[in-house]
Amino acid sequence: MTVLTDVNKLSVLNETSEKFDTKFWNDSCDLKELDYALENNCVGATTNPIIVKTVLENNLSLYEKEIIRIIEENPTLTEDDIAWLMIEKMALDGAKKLEPIFDPKTGTGRISMQTNTKYCKNPDLLLKQALHFASLAPNIQVKIPVTSAGVKAIEEATYHGISINATVCFSVPQAVAVAEAVERGLKRREEEGKDNSEITPVCTIMIGRTDDYIKKVIKSEDRLIEPEALEWAGIACAKKFYEIYKERNYKTKLLTAAFRNIHHWTALVGGDLLATIPAGFQKKINGSNVEIKEQIDIPVDVNYMNQLLSIPAFVNSYEVDGMTVEEFDQYGAVIDTLTQFYQGYDELVQIIRKYILR
Numbered sequence: 001m002t003v004l005t006d007v008n009k010l011s012v013l014n015e016t017s018e019k020f021d022t023k024f025w026n027d028s029c030d031l032k033e034l035d036y037a038l039e040n041n042c043v044g045a046t047t048n049p050i051i052v053k054t055v056l057e058n059n060l061s062l063y064e065k066e067i068i069r070i071i072e073e074n075p076t077l078t079e080d081d082i083a084w085l086m087i088e089k090m091a092l093d094g095a096k097k098l099e100p101i102f103d104p105k106t107g108t109g110r111i112s113m114q115t116n117t118k119y120c121k122n123p124d125l126l127l128k129q130a131l132h133f134a135s136l137a138p139n140i141q142v143k144i145p146v147t148s149a150g151v152k153a154i155e156e157a158t159y160h161g162i163s164i165n166a167t168v169c170f171s172v173p174q175a176v177a178v179a180e181a182v183e184r185g186l187k188r189r190e191e192e193g194k195d196n197s198e199i200t201p202v203c204t205i206m207i208g209r210t211d212d213y214i215k216k217v218i219k220s221e222d223r224l225i226e227p228e229a230l231e232w233a234g235i236a237c238a239k240k241f242y243e244i245y246k247e248r249n250y251k252t253k254l255l256t257a258a259f260r261n262i263h264h265w266t267a268l269v270g271g272d273l274l275a276t277i278p279a280g281f282q283k284k285i286n287g288s289n290v291e292i293k294e295q296i297d298i299p300v301d302v303n304y305m306n307q308l309l310s311i312p313a314f315v316n317s318y319e320v321d322g323m324t325v326e327e328f329d330q331y332g333a334v335i336d337t338l339t340q341f342y343q344g345y346d347e348l349v350q351i352i353r354k355y356i357l358r
Helices: 012-019 031-039 049-058 060-073 079-101 123-136 148-159 172-191 207-219 233-248 279-286 302-308 312-318 325-330 332-356
Strands: 023-026 044-046 110-114 140-145 164-167 202-206 253-257 274-277
Touching (some): 023 031, 031 079, 044 140, 060 079, 079 110, 079 332, 164 172, 202 233, 207 253
Parallel strands (some): 023 044, 253 274
């Protein structure tokens, strides 16, 4: 029996970008993965310590000679120095691949480089590194964590003309603080007659990690919540910030990340927003028969919301005034994610160390 297929049929991701302003980035600087993403109309890419470590492990044959060359030509460099040179090398490889689609006015074709996790409480070091990253290529976006220090650095980086990507963000109060910091930076530039047309800031809400955190909180408490309700915590926060973004006309665009289930994609389709999606999840989306329809304005189920709003940790994440900027540093999801980023960076350095000690 012959199965007829429409070879010209758009992939689910391509169809989404054709129908709506909902676009996606590749959640990695892996060049092969980026090729697949570009075929499906991706408009950017991103990195973080865990991503870079994974890409390096999976592509050692591609980068090994470069690591050895750097060590031989620079015998006094530390393992950290070499790790950051490799982070830059891998990000710039991705930036070059994205150059053909780069548009500084819209932000299409940018790749995000993440600042050093160890600087998460030092706004001056975050800004210094952001300025360095931005000087490497015109299509670099700079990731800065949404800690109290990070919010200060975001304003200053914006003032210096850098397109930021706020990361380590899981909540509405964090996202609003980012958007307001960007607006302050832009206003200072306007007052000095500087052009803001090529500044394209985004704020990531790591919706899957929001879910992870709320699940962790519930597990430690003596109560039961419907499991399905816990899959909507991050989506609820993203939808809430999206409404605020539209109402207040913020320049900062929403970027969703850390996908765990299909709702993380479908529930936000139709919005003028971005999503950063791992290659494996892209293929799952494209391999599904999910109907592509606008859902951004459909509220989260009332029953689920009522259950979520009974959880103080979710209220802190969802309400605009749920946390002060100073409280971001003690927010459980921030601590958990920074810890993972520290570990990812340490594992990256361990790879470099093996070559130094050969």
